[in-house]
Amino acid sequence: MARAFPSMKRTDKWGGMLRGVIARAGLPGRIVKSLGQFGVLWGVYFGCARLVDWLGWPIPANVLGVVVLFVLLCLGVVRLEHVEGVADFLLRHLVFFFVPIAVGLMDWGEVFARYGAVLLAAILVSSLLPLLAVGFLTLFLHRAR
Amino acid sequence: MERLLFLAGCVGATMAAYLGVRRLYLRFNHPLLNVVALSAGAVIALLVACDIPYAAYAPAKDLMTAPLGPATVALAVPLYRHRDILRRHGPGLLASVALGAFLAMFSAGLTAKAGGLPREVVVSILPKGVSIPFAVEISRLYDGVPALSAAFVVATGTLGSLLGGWLLTRSGIGHPVARGLALGTVSHAQGTATALMEGERQGAMAGLAMILAGMLTAAFAPLAVRLLGLL
The missing domain is CATH 1.20.5 (Single alpha-helices involved in coiled-coils or other helix-helix interfaces)
Known part of the structure; x- marks a missing residue:
C-alpha cells in the first residue's frame, strides 16, 4: 500500500482533522483518504454520465469528465491533493482495465x-x-x- | 457459491496475467511486449484451454471494468500538471492535434470501408488512434464493438511506437515538440511511452496530445460517421 501511493501528501488541514478522528476510531487513514479521492473521481464521472444521458449528447461521459475535472482543478474547487494519490495509481494501472475488454476478441x-x-x-x-x-x-x- | 468462485477465478487469472506481463515489460521495455495484447492473449488461451466461452467470462469483465470511468477522469490530473505548456502552445497545439485526430479517424474509416468491411467493424476502427478508454466509449456510442476497437488501438499503438520515431526522423522532423505531438496524437499511450524515452519534453507533449486527441476524436466522431455514410 505504501509503495502504491508515493505521492500521498499529509499536509491539508481537513485531512489532518479527519485523520485524527479516524485514528481514534481505529481506521487506517490512508485507506479512507484513498476512498475519498476515488469518491471525488467517481462523483465527477457519475455526474457527467447523468448529464450526458440527460442532454442526449453524443459525447462519452469519460471525455466530458476529464474536461470537468480539469476545469474544477483550474478553478480551485478541487485541489490536486484531493485526487492525485488515487489518480496516479489508477493511471499507472490504466491498461489493466483493457485486458478484460480485449479478451472479448476471442469471439x-x-x-x-x-x-x-x-x-x-x-x-x-x-x-x-x-x-x-x-x-x-x-x-x-x-x-x- | 460456485458462481462466485468462478468469478473470482476469472478476476484472479486476469490480474495475474496483467501483473506478470507488466513485470516483463518493465524489465525489458520493448514495444512488442504489449501489456494489453499479451495479457489478453494469455487469458484467452486459458479460457480456450478450459473450454470456457466468452459469455461466461463477461460478468468478470463487467466487474473489472466498473472503475474504468473514474480512472479515465483521472487523466485531468496530468493535463492540469502541464497546464503551463497548454497555455503557452495552446492554439497551435490544438490545431495540430485536431488535424491529426481527424485524419487518423477519416483515413482509417475510408480504407476500411473501401476494403468492404462490415459496418460495425468500420465504426470500431474509427477511434483507433486514441487511448482505449475513449476509443471504447466512442465505439459503443455508434454501435461499434468495444473489443475490436481495443484491438485496433493496441495495433496502432504498437505500430506507431515501432515505426513512428523512424518515420519522423526520415522525414526531417527533429523538433522535440513536433515529435512528441505527432507520436502522442497518432499512437496514444504507447506513442507517449516512446516519446518519453526520447526525452521529457517529447513525453510531456505526447501525453498532452494523447488526451487532447481522445477528446477531439470524440468531438469529431459524429462528423466522420456522417461523412463516411455510416449512420
Missing part, C-alpha cells in the same frame, strides 16, 4: 482471418499519414512564429 477471430489485410492497411495508412501531418504542421506553426 472475433473470423473477422481477423477474413479481413486481416484490409485491417492492416487501414491501420498503417491511418497511423503514418497523420503522424507526418501533425509533425509538419507543428514545425510550420513553430516557424511561423
Whole structure:
C-alpha cells in the first residue's frame, strides 16, 4: 500500500482533522483518504454520465469528465491533493482495465482471418499519414512564429 | 457459491496475467511486449484451454471494468500538471492535434470501408488512434464493438511506437515538440511511452496530445460517421 501511493501528501488541514478522528476510531487513514479521492473521481464521472444521458449528447461521459475535472482543478474547487494519490495509481494501472475488454476478441477471430489485410492497411495508412501531418504542421506553426 | 468462485477465478487469472506481463515489460521495455495484447492473449488461451466461452467470462469483465470511468477522469490530473505548456502552445497545439485526430479517424474509416468491411467493424476502427478508454466509449456510442476497437488501438499503438520515431526522423522532423505531438496524437499511450524515452519534453507533449486527441476524436466522431455514410 505504501509503495502504491508515493505521492500521498499529509499536509491539508481537513485531512489532518479527519485523520485524527479516524485514528481514534481505529481506521487506517490512508485507506479512507484513498476512498475519498476515488469518491471525488467517481462523483465527477457519475455526474457527467447523468448529464450526458440527460442532454442526449453524443459525447462519452469519460471525455466530458476529464474536461470537468480539469476545469474544477483550474478553478480551485478541487485541489490536486484531493485526487492525485488515487489518480496516479489508477493511471499507472490504466491498461489493466483493457485486458478484460480485449479478451472479448476471442469471439472475433473470423473477422481477423477474413479481413486481416484490409485491417492492416487501414491501420498503417491511418497511423503514418497523420503522424507526418501533425509533425509538419507543428514545425510550420513553430516557424511561423 | 460456485458462481462466485468462478468469478473470482476469472478476476484472479486476469490480474495475474496483467501483473506478470507488466513485470516483463518493465524489465525489458520493448514495444512488442504489449501489456494489453499479451495479457489478453494469455487469458484467452486459458479460457480456450478450459473450454470456457466468452459469455461466461463477461460478468468478470463487467466487474473489472466498473472503475474504468473514474480512472479515465483521472487523466485531468496530468493535463492540469502541464497546464503551463497548454497555455503557452495552446492554439497551435490544438490545431495540430485536431488535424491529426481527424485524419487518423477519416483515413482509417475510408480504407476500411473501401476494403468492404462490415459496418460495425468500420465504426470500431474509427477511434483507433486514441487511448482505449475513449476509443471504447466512442465505439459503443455508434454501435461499434468495444473489443475490436481495443484491438485496433493496441495495433496502432504498437505500430506507431515501432515505426513512428523512424518515420519522423526520415522525414526531417527533429523538433522535440513536433515529435512528441505527432507520436502522442497518432499512437496514444504507447506513442507517449516512446516519446518519453526520447526525452521529457517529447513525453510531456505526447501525453498532452494523447488526451487532447481522445477528446477531439470524440468531438469529431459524429462528423466522420456522417461523412463516411455510416449512420
